[in-house]
Amino acid sequence: MKKRSIIPIVYIAFLMLPIYWLVAMSFKTTNEILSGFSLFPQSFTLENYATIFTDPTWYWGYINSIIYVSLNTVISLAVALPAAYAFSRYRFLGDKTLFFWLLTNRMAPAAVFALPFFQLYSAVGLFDTHLAVALAHCLFNIPLAVWILEGFMSGVPKELDETAYVDGYSFPRFFGTIFLPSIKAGVGVAAFFCFMFSWVELLLAKTLTAVEAKPIAATMTKTASSAGYELGLLAAAGTLTIIPGAIVIYFVRNYIAKGFALGRV
């Protein structure tokens, strides 16, 4: 048992190395970074973080990202819940085809959609709004949410529904007070995945925004190219993008393995 645990330890160390380097870099001054290699920050500085928290173009990037990611999570879950229920409980005309068609949207390369999305959202007057990015991310998050929720819902015996109807529950009351609590792990996991994929996606978010709703990732690429080579600042901004994910994952830590298996174990 002892010998076996070497493998996960080595693997986790490998995962942490680039992250360590990013964090270490963020506490260095630009001078120190450019002057040569150092394993630990020699002259520890918080200047990079201070810049980000005082400059509106920087911190608004974070706020924008969080707004559209939350909006997307809410929309995705709201529409995916009833759909997943239908897929897990009923057979209807074209159900299998529809389910696969939904999944195909998870497969579409974002690069394919970048330009048409720009035109579509400009045409409906949503360009450069948080809603545009939130809706665009529904393309791949809704299919995923439906897939995960369907997996979890199928794990709940059908007898539960039937007993509730016999006891005189109406559908909305049953769904809200009995069914949802019994799959709350699944809802948490689905929310986590929506958050995750919306948070990490950049190509569409960048294409659909200009100023008002510009995501943090876009602010970073712009800074990387325009303000010379401010590696420390870039590293600090990068470090801050890891934090929301780390917080969200903490809440689903006990369900994460099952969640990644889309509720299908």
Place this chain on the structure above:
Amino acid sequence: MKTQNQKAWYFVLPVLLLVAFNALIPMMTVVNYSVQETFGNNVFFWEGLRWFEELLNSDRFHAALGRQFMFTGLILMIEVPLGIIIALSMPRKGPWVPVCLVLMALPMLIPWNVVGAMWNIFTLPDIGLLGYLMNTTLGIDYDMTQSPFAAWATIITMDVWHWTSLVVLLSYAGLVSIPDAYYQAAKIDGASPFKVFRYIQLPKMKQVLTIAILLRFMDSFNIYTEVFVLTGGGPGNSTTLLSIDLVKIALGQFDLGPAAAMSLIYFAITLLVSWLFYTLMTKDDAK
């Protein structure tokens, strides 16, 4: 047994509308472009299937497609076995399990451009941790911007770093669902560890592994941001994968027609391979 109920369509309708808005309209735009030529100013000329013919005979497309299959093939060959090995050696219970899982999932929660930027900083030959170790400590000549081999090794390592945990978590979920009684029975029968793996653990992991391979295939085939930020497709065109080439043609050269034709062929390939996986998967579900 599921009940037949056509009213279920009402439940699916919101999803259908929202996804259709996002998928069908842009897709029609792409189809529309793919058969036309434009010189800007919204003036279009009918071209028929010319772009498709040109593309299917173009060396540039073949090269990008080849690189894409090589990338996806390589990362699948590394990530799947590695992920299984790590999942097998993880503790099944105890206080370290959530710690392991959270730490392992962390790379997947980092925005893709940050992943690229992070690996860029990590591999800089003079001041990056990996670059410095390779060049100065180990004396291996390593510079991603010069050598295509180094660039390939780096993007593969980056993807292994980024996504192996997905395979680990899925396999692990399959493993913990195996009841203890199975292992006890195997012990009584005197089964070797290999036999336990082959006849107990692997069958249990089969379904989750299919999901893992499906997800890894789709995402690695569509990869854009990480590689673009890290290598920009270079040196030369050596790491210009399909998505990167597509964006170069569509937004760099503004050749909308050829780019649209390429999009459709690209999507069709992803769809075909994914459909094969999906059929395999649902075949097992039905049993």
